[in-house]
Amino acid sequence: xxxxxSLHVEKRSTTGKNAMSRLRSNGFVPGVFxxxxxxxxxxxxxxxxxxxxxxxxxxxxxVELNIQEDQQKIQKPVLIWKVQKHPAKDLMLHxxxxxxxxxxxxxxxxxxxxxxxxxxxxxxGIVTIYRDTLRVSCLPxxxxxQIEIDVSGLDIHDSILIEDVKLPDGVTLKESExxxxxxxxxxxxxxxxxxxxEAAETEIEAEGTEEGEAESASEE
Numbered sequence: 337x338x339x340x341x342s343l344h345v346e347k348r349s350t351t352g353k354n355a356m357s358r359l360r361s362n363g364f365v366p367g368v369f370x371x372x373x374x375x376x377x378x379x380x381x382x383x384x385x386x387x388x389x390x391x392x393x394x395x396x397x398x399v400e401l402n403i404q405e406d407q408q409k410i411q412k413p414v415l416i417w418k419v420q421k422h423p424a425k426d427l428m429l430h431x432x433x434x435x436x437x438x439x440x441x442x443x444x445x446x447x448x449x450x451x452x453x454x455x456x457x458x459x460x461g462i463v464t465i466y467r468d469t470l471r472v473s474c475l476p477x478x479x480x481x482q483i484e485i486d487v488s489g490l491d492i493h494d495s496i497l498i499e500d501v502k503l504p505d506g507v508t509l510k511e512s513e514x515x516x517x518x519x520x521x522x523x524x525x526x527x528x529x530x531x532x533x534e535a536a537e538t539e540i541e542a543e544g545t546e547e548g549e550a551e552s553a554s555e556e
Contacts, residue, residue, distance in 0.1 A: 340397070340398045340399070340400060340477075341389050341392060341393045341397060341398070341399045341400065342399065342400045342402060343381065343385060343386065343389050343399050343400070343401055343402065344381075344382075344385065344402045344404065345367070345369075345379045345380065345381040345401060345402065345403055345404070346379065346380050346381070346403070346404045346405070347377065347378065347379060347380075347403060347404070347405040348366065348378045348379060348380040349378070351378070356430075359380055360383075360429070363382060363383050363384070364380045364381065364382060364383060365380065365381050365382075365383050365386050365428050365429070365430065365431055366378070366379070366380055366430055366431075367379045367380065367381055367430060367431035367432060367433060368430075368431075368432050368433070369401065369403070369412070369414065369433045369435065370417070370432065370433065370434050370435060371412075371435040372435045372436070372437055377403070379403065379433070381431065383428065386428060386431060387428065389416070390416055390419060390428075390431075393416060394416070394481065395415060395416055395417065395418075396415070396444070396446065396479040396480065396481050397415075397479070397481070398413050398414070398415065398436070398438070398476055398477055399413070399414050399415065399416060399433075400412070400413055400414075401413070401414045401433055412435055413435070413436055413438055413476065414433040414434055414435050414436060415433070415434045415436060415444075415476065415479075416431065416432075416433060417432045417433060417434035418431070418432040419431050419432075436476040437476070438475065438476055438477060439475070440475075441473050441474055441475055442473070442474070442475075442476060443471055443472070443473050443510050444471070444472060444473075444474075444479055445469040445470070445471050445472075446469060446470055446471075446472055446479070446480055446481075446482060446483050447468065447469050447482045447483070448465055448467055448468055448469060448470060448482070448483050448485060448518060448519070449482045449483065449484050449485070450463060450465060450484075450485055450487050450519060451484050451485065451486050451487070451488075452486040452487050452488035453487075453488060454487040454488065454489075454490040454491075454494075454521050455488070455489065455490060455491050456490055456491040456492035456493075456494065456521035457521065459491075459492060459524070460523075460524030461491070461492040461521040461522060461523060461524060462521065462522045462523075462524065462525065463487055463490075463519070463520075463521055464519070464520055464521070464522050465518070465519050466495075466516070466517050466518055466519065466520065467498075467516075467518045467519075470483055470498075470501070470509060470511060470518070471509070471510040471511060472503065472507050472508060472509055472510055473507070473508050473509075473510050474506050474507040474508065475506060478504070478505075478506040478507055479507075480503075480504050480507060483501065483503065485501060485518060485519050487519055487521070490519075490520070490521045491521060492521050492522075492523050492524075493520075493521065493522075493523065494520065494521055495517035495518075495519065495520030495521070496517065496518055496519045496520070497514075497515060497516065497517055497518070498511055498514060498515070498516055498517075498518055499514055499515075501518055
């Protein structure tokens with residue numbers, strides 16, 4: 337079961353580019369809470385608090401959002417759905433929270449991570465992830481941080497199909513298609529010298545074929 341975290345936020349009434357810049361300069365990150373009913377609530381959260389929680393919870397762990405408005409506090413379970421960052425600096429500019437029902441399953445994309453050392457890699461094979469994420473369905477509290485796939489038994493040209501992926505209890509795949517490879521071991525890439533040697537060999541064979549055809553034509 338995923339760990340649960342808590343984050344204090346405040347409702348905000350300010351909007352616009354200048355107001356958002358002032359918030360950020362004062363150490364806050366503007367954000368929006370998207371409720372299950374479709375309501376959008378404008379929020380602000382302290383940068384340090386959000387940075388600390390996001391480093392642990394990421395996008396797959398439940399966060400208990402404590403929303404402060406005047407003297408009233410509301411608690412809502414959410415996922416940190418999206419964090420917008422500065423294009424050049426590692427700074428958070430905006431955050432979206434998505435409200436969840438802890439008793440209702442939801443669909444979410446989970447990252448694929450490879451474990452183990454493939455047999456084919458020892459022979460120069462290249463472990464390749466064909467699907468970076470897989471869409472799964474589960475309760476919010478059961479969302480895995482990642483889907484681990486062990487490639488220890490894979491040789492060159494071997495692969496693991498979607499139907500062979502092992503998932504944690506309570507998690508099911510939402511992928512509709514079957515038979516596609518998630519992870520595989522591709523043959524080693526040829527070096528420039530090998531490609532040139534093969535090209536030269538092909539050229540020699542072609543010249544030999546042309547000479548043979550020419551000799552046969554002259555004899556006729």
